[in-house]
Amino acid sequence: MEHIRVKQVMEAANGRLLCGNEEQVLANISLDSRNMSGLDLFVPIVGEKVDAHRFICQAIGNGAVAVFTSAHRDISQVEKAIADWESRGNDGKAARKAAWIAVEDTKAALQSLGKYCRNRLSIPLVGITGSVGKTTTREMIAAALSAGYAVYRTPGNSNSQVGVPITMSSIPSEAEIAVIELGMSEPGEMEKIARVACVDSAVVTNIGIAHIEQLGSQENILREKLHIQDGMNPEGILFVNGDDPLLADIQAEGGRRIIRYGMSAGCEYRAEDVRLDEGYPVFTAVHGEKRTPVRLQVMGTHMVGNAMAALAVAAEYGVDMEEAARKLGEFGGYKGRQQIHGFQGMTIIDDSYNASPVSMKAGLEVLSSMKPGARKIAVLADMKELGPDTVEFHREIGRYIAEHPVDQVLLYGELAAAIGEGLREAGGQSPFLLCGSLEQVKEWLKRETKSGDCILFKGSNSMKLGDAVSEFMGQN
Missing domain, CATH: 3.40.1190.10 (Mur-like, catalytic domain)
Structure with missing residues (x-):
């Protein structure tokens, strides 16, 4: 945010200033109470499991100069929150100086502020x-x-x-x-x-x-x-x-x-x-x-x-x-999305950020197109949020591998096991190993891979195959 003050944010979000300076300049918005960039507005989002209002004073302590709140309706409630913060051994001076802006809903207020910024x-x-x-x-x-x-x-x-x-x-x-x-x-x-x-x-x-x-x-x-x-x-x-x-x-x-x-x-x-x-x-x-x-x-x-x-x-x-x-022609890809790395004579295809049947087949196509004669290894994890036909979509990948064989398949996750079922049912010749944990994947890679191998990592982000890539390549 450039050249925006608290009073403009209040107007954009239909907010009400409970305390603080309406002339305070703001430069950034943060949703994470632990990380501030300077002159931040902290927006506490109410989630299914955590209400970030509990972290308002922490956010201010880490550099926020203004906050949205739907949990505090007047100055007495603000003072109570600050007193609680101080009772745990923290300094409340910054919290008393910050601008507390009352809004009906913090997410909706953030969206209204975003629309205000868009209009500028x-x-x-x-x-x-x-x-x-x-x-x-x-x-x-x-x-x-x-x-x-x-x-x-x-x-x-x-x-x-x-x-x-x-x-x-x-x-x-x-x-x-x-x-x-x-x-x-x-x-x-x-x-x-x-x-x-x-x-x-x-x-x-x-x-x-x-x-x-x-x-x-x-x-x-x-x-x-x-x-x-x-x-x-x-x-x-x-x-x-x-x-x-x-x-x-x-x-x-x-x-x-x-x-x-x-x-x-x-x-x-x-x-x-x-x-x-x-x-x-x-x-x-x-x-x-x-x-x-x-x-x-x-x-x-x-x-x-x-x-x-x-x-x-x-x-x-x-x-x-x-x-x-x-x-x-100068664009070389984006982290976790078909990034190609050389490591100890091996070629690593890091496509670990996310997965769907279309993108997994595309990743396997890339693997198959790599250096002729090189051993091709596919490390495949669960594809998430695919609805009631999820298992069938995984079997479909197995059938694809049967038609486009690779030298070794590692399957990680309960859903990924269905890839092996599809591969076996289609009569595919590619050997596959079911891995019960990410540690088992990592151990196999450290033990079995060698110079010249081409290795694809592909799965939904929640399966954390990216961690396996980083550890395998010595980045952790």
């Missing part, structure tokens, strides 16, 4: 949503746009009801365009964050089965994702993946333009002559009469669609496609 921006915002590949597509779009703009992009994974408002508050004045990721996992969530972000253009990468437990069907997921158009600039563009059967025939709302990208014949931005060169995609990007050669530094044919989304957005915002393709 004059630069275009490009929103990204989809079931798979949002973060990689976000990074690739930012890379392509950087050929013509100073680009700000969503930091980390801040794509939620609380993350998007903070992103809106973090966009610096020197940015010329912003690429914002919008995620959702439950009905109504996309509408809320879309009305905070009010994007100028939107990209929908695909409609998969992530969060199908909460939403019930892919058609419901599609409807939710398309709420990214709520609050969108009426003259904006909706970019959709023309290769996705659920997106191929949709129309944009409100008469907006729709642009399709991908490898299908009907796409306005289309990839042709696609091939893999040692796992890295090489292709020609076609738009009208213009043909642009592209070579990526991220692996797998599934990256071609992400790249075409990036080129389409960049071109529509006036960036020369050849310059955008050059910048795309």
